[in-house]
Amino acid sequence: MRAPSRSPSALLLRKLFRRRLVLAGAIVLVIIALLALFAPWVTPYEPTAMKIVDRMQSPRASHWFGTDELGRDVFSRVVFGARYSLTIGALVVLISVTGGVLLGLVAGFFRRLDGPIMRVVDAMMSFPDILLAIALVAVLGASMTNVILALAVVYTPRVARVVRASTLVVRELLFIEAARALGVSTWRILFVHILQNIASPILVQATFIFAYAVLAEAGLSFLGVGVPPELPTWGTMIASGQQFAHQAIWLVVFPGVAIILAALSLQMVGDGFRDLLDPKLRKAM
Amino acid sequence: MTRYLASRFVGMLIVMAIVATIVFFITRLAPGDPAAIMLGDQATAADIAKLRASYGLDKPLPVQFVYWLGELVQGNLGQSIFLQRPVTQALIERAEPTLFLTLFSIIIATAIGVPCGIIAAVWRGTATDQVFSGFAMLGASIPSFWFGLILMQIFAVGLGWFPVAGYGDPGVPLGERLHHLVLPSIVLGVVNSALILRFTRASMLDVLGDDHIRTARAKGLSEAQVILHHALRNALIPVITVLGLTFALLIGGAIVTETVFGLPGVGNLVVSAVLRRDYPVIQGALLVIAGLYVLINLAIDLLYLAVDPRVKY
Numbered sequence: 001m002r003a004p005s006r007s008p009s010a011l012l013l014r015k016l017f018r019r020r021l022v023l024a025g026a027i028v029l030v031i032i033a034l035l036a037l038f039a040p041w042v043t044p045y046e047p048t049a050m051k052i053v054d055r056m057q058s059p060r061a062s063h064w065f066g067t068d069e070l071g072r073d074v075f076s077r078v079v080f081g082a083r084y085s086l087t088i089g090a091l092v093v094l095i096s097v098t099g100g101v102l103l104g105l106v107a108g109f110f111r112r113l114d115g116p117i118m119r120v121v122d123a124m125m126s127f128p129d130i131l132l133a134i135a136l137v138a139v140l141g142a143s144m145t146n147v148i149l150a151l152a153v154v155y156t157p158r159v160a161r162v163v164r165a166s167t168l169v170v171r172e173l174l175f176i177e178a179a180r181a182l183g184v185s186t187w188r189i190l191f192v193h194i195l196q197n198i199a200s201p202i203l204v205q206a207t208f209i210f211a212y213a214v215l216a217e218a219g220l221s222f223l224g225v226g227v228p229p230e231l232p233t234w235g236t237m238i239a240s241g242q243q244f245a246h247q248a249i250w251l252v253v254f255p256g257v258a259i260i261l262a263a264l265s266l267q268m269v270g271d272g273f274r275d276l277l278d279p280k281l282r283k284a285m
Numbered sequence: 286m287t288r289y290l291a292s293r294f295v296g297m298l299i300v301m302a303i304v305a306t307i308v309f310f311i312t313r314l315a316p317g318d319p320a321a322i323m324l325g326d327q328a329t330a331a332d333i334a335k336l337r338a339s340y341g342l343d344k345p346l347p348v349q350f351v352y353w354l355g356e357l358v359q360g361n362l363g364q365s366i367f368l369q370r371p372v373t374q375a376l377i378e379r380a381e382p383t384l385f386l387t388l389f390s391i392i393i394a395t396a397i398g399v400p401c402g403i404i405a406a407v408w409r410g411t412a413t414d415q416v417f418s419g420f421a422m423l424g425a426s427i428p429s430f431w432f433g434l435i436l437m438q439i440f441a442v443g444l445g446w447f448p449v450a451g452y453g454d455p456g457v458p459l460g461e462r463l464h465h466l467v468l469p470s471i472v473l474g475v476v477n478s479a480l481i482l483r484f485t486r487a488s489m490l491d492v493l494g495d496d497h498i499r500t501a502r503a504k505g506l507s508e509a510q511v512i513l514h515h516a517l518r519n520a521l522i523p524v525i526t527v528l529g530l531t532f533a534l535l536i537g538g539a540i541v542t543e544t545v546f547g548l549p550g551v552g553n554l555v556v557s558a559v560l561r562r563d564y565p566v567i568q569g570a571l572l573v574i575a576g577l578y579v580l581i582n583l584a585i586d587l588l589y590l591a592v593d594p595r596v597k598y
Contacts, residue, residue: 119296123303126575126582128537131555135567138559139314215428219541222430225559238431245434246442256431263426271422 016272025268032262036082043076047232056248066250068241074250077232078258084233085214085262088148092213093206095152100159101202105190107160108167118164124157129212130219137225144227151216155209162205166198173197200277207270211263218259234259290587297583304575305357309350311571312564362569367561372569375554382452383543383550385466386473387535393474394481394531399524401478402485406493406520407512417482424479429538433472433545440468450547469546473538477531484527489520522593529585533578 017023035042050070057067065074107117124132136150170176171194179189214234220226221235222242229236234255241251320336321328337343344352356363362372405417441449447468453461492498493516501515502508540552547553551570558566 119299120303123300123307123575126300126304126533126578127571128533128540128574128578130537130540131571131574134540134555134559135311135571136314138562138567139312139564211426215426218428219430222428223541223544223556223559225556238428238434242434245438249435249438252431252434252438256428256435259428259431260423260426264422267422267426 012276016276019272019275021268022272025265025272028261028265029269032082032258032265033086035079036086039079039083043073043079045073045076047076047080048072056244058248059250065254066248068237068248068251069244074237074254077237078234078254081232081234081237081255082258082262084144084227084231085217085235085259088144088151088217088227088233089210089213089262091148092151092155092217093210095148096155096209097159097202097206099152099156100161100205101163101195103156103160104163105167105194108164109171109186109190109194114164117160121157121160124154125161127154129154130216133216133220134223134225137220142225142228144231147217147220147226150220151213154216155213158209159202159205162201163198166201167194170194170197200273204270204274204277207266207273211266211270214259214262214266293583293586297579300579301576304579305354305572306350308568308571308575309353312568313346357572362572363565365558365563365566367558367563368566372565375566376551376569376573379549379551379554381550382462382466382548383536383539383552385463386469386539386543386548386550387532389466389470390473390477390535390538391528391531393470394478394535395528397475397478398481399485399521402482402524403489403512403517403520405482405486406489409490414486418486421479421482421486424476424482427476428541429472429476430541430545432476433469433542436468436472437545452548465546465548469542469548472545473535473542477534477538480531480534481524481527485520485524488523489516492516492520495519522589525585525588525592529578529582532581536574536578 017026039047050072051067052070054067055069059066065078068074068077103117103121107114107121127135133147133150133154136153137146140146140150176189176193179193184193217226217233218235218238221229221233222239224239226235227233229240237255238252241248241255245252320333320342324332324336334343342349353363360373362376364370365372365375368375401417401420405414408414437449441447448465452465498511498516501511506515536552539550540555542548543550543552544556551574554566555570557563558570
């Protein structure tokens with residue numbers, strides 16, 4: 001991929017990274033992902049190893065981010081937290097994009113189904129994200145799987161709306177008519193020809209949903225209606241650090257900064273994609 | 286025009302009906318018998334049967350749904366299991382802090398977002414634009430509860446400028462109650478100004494590229510006149526839409542922020558209802574908030590008609 005090839009995707013990447021902010025976002029994102037991936041090798045302590053004698057130590061050489069109320073190393077916990085928070089975010093994106101693409105394609109392509117599907121989408125979107133997620137987790141029960149499911153349900157309508165809008169445009173293009181004239185089946189037109197042409201808005205939306213999902217998971221866990229407190233996600237760390245914030249502010253600061261870095265870099269990359277793929281903006285660049 | 290209004294109204298009713306259906310069935314997703322869950326572990330079989338009958342839970346689901354809808358249309362949101370009072374009453378009792386918090390934060394968010402967005406657009410590409418746009422992106426990445434915790438540590442715990450948490454009893458003078466809202470409103474206002482800033486900037490950039498702006502410049506108007514009289518008025522119309530969106534974000538943010546600052550608002554009510562599995566309260570809050578959202582968006586569409594003479598339906 002790094003080779004100086006002239007393939008369209010390599011050109012696109014070069015263009016994307018020419019903007020310094022986007023490049024910075026991508027680098028931060030890669031670093032966070034690598035840390036999460038190699039967490040056991042880059043952390044100096046086990047994330048759950050308690051050492052009561054060392055409790056509530058402020059940041060120092062032996063504990064870069066300090067220790068918590070049970071003497072656990074905050075740096076190790078933040079790095080392991082990236083594993084949980086990013087896995088949750090990625091799975092939410094995967095499920096909601098799959099669901100949203102299906103609903104949006106069908107709504108945008110089949111006029112008769114458009115009304116009913118979009119009314120339900122409108123109704124789903126009149127709940128504030130976090131409120132709907134809270135209600136869903138409340139009935140399903142608080143667990144990592146259910147948090148992922150609840151957030152996927154919350155974000156599916158957003159994807160569906162974008163996909164439908166793009167499908168409506170592509171559907172009218174000449175090559176679709178040509179494909180139909182050639183006898184290409186409706187399903188092939190939908191899932192190959194149309195999907196290929198609306199991939200970029202989906203990609204942009206997916207990046208943003210990843211950021212929202214990381215933020216929402218933290219919010220849910222903070223409220224005590226997210227993943228169980230014994231899993232070190234960034235949200236649960238802030239929730240349990242909250243009561244010690246007046247004497248050990250680092251318990252709250254570092255997981256929060258991790259959330260901000262992850263959400264910020266995702267949105268920078270998403271913004272870069274959007275500017276690049278929006279022809280109106282591209283001209284202005 | 287009348288036809289547009291009528292169809293818009295019918296559309297709203299349909300969406301509300303779907304919202305009600307979703308709310309009803311969400312709470313029925315819960316595994317197990319709602320009556321048993323409501324009564325807890327110590328309930329006897331007879332108690333459960335009695336409660337099932339009194340809530341109509343022994344009837345088939347469609348019958349329950351029709352009954353529930355019938356009550357809903359009359360404004361009856363049911364009875365809170367834990368608080369022993371009607372859900373409507375519980376919501377009204379908790380409305381004050383949430384309403385004030387939402388109102389103050391939307392004022393703060395607009396006061397920051399709109400002027401900064403205009404400046405960023407006018408001085409596009411300059412350092413000022415980069416600082417403002419960077420702030421906008423940062424604002425969208427900061428969890429409001431975290432920001433609240435940090436500000437609370439600095440300004441309430443550390444400097445003692447504001448009360449740490451709570452809201453004061455209803456007997457406390459309004460001024461003192463509002464003092465409790467300063468910090469939470471700043472938190473929500475600043476975080477949510479990001480979206481308004483981005484939107485205002487984009488909308489302003491759009492308008493600044495229009496032909497009529499070039500004409501205004503060509504006929505020798507000063508830059509200030511061009512921006513304030515010709516661009517701003519057009520640019521602010523789409524910004525109205527984002528205020529409706531911000532409302533939804535604010536309600537969500539309020540739920541979390543209220544918990545941080547111990548404000549006894551609707552958000553707090555919902556979170557404690559979730560922890561106690563008080564389903565009627567969850568249902569009621571979902572319905573009322575979604576209903577408000579739909580109404581506000583309808584109001585915004587109508588506002589468009591009033592503000593923009595080019596929009597005709």
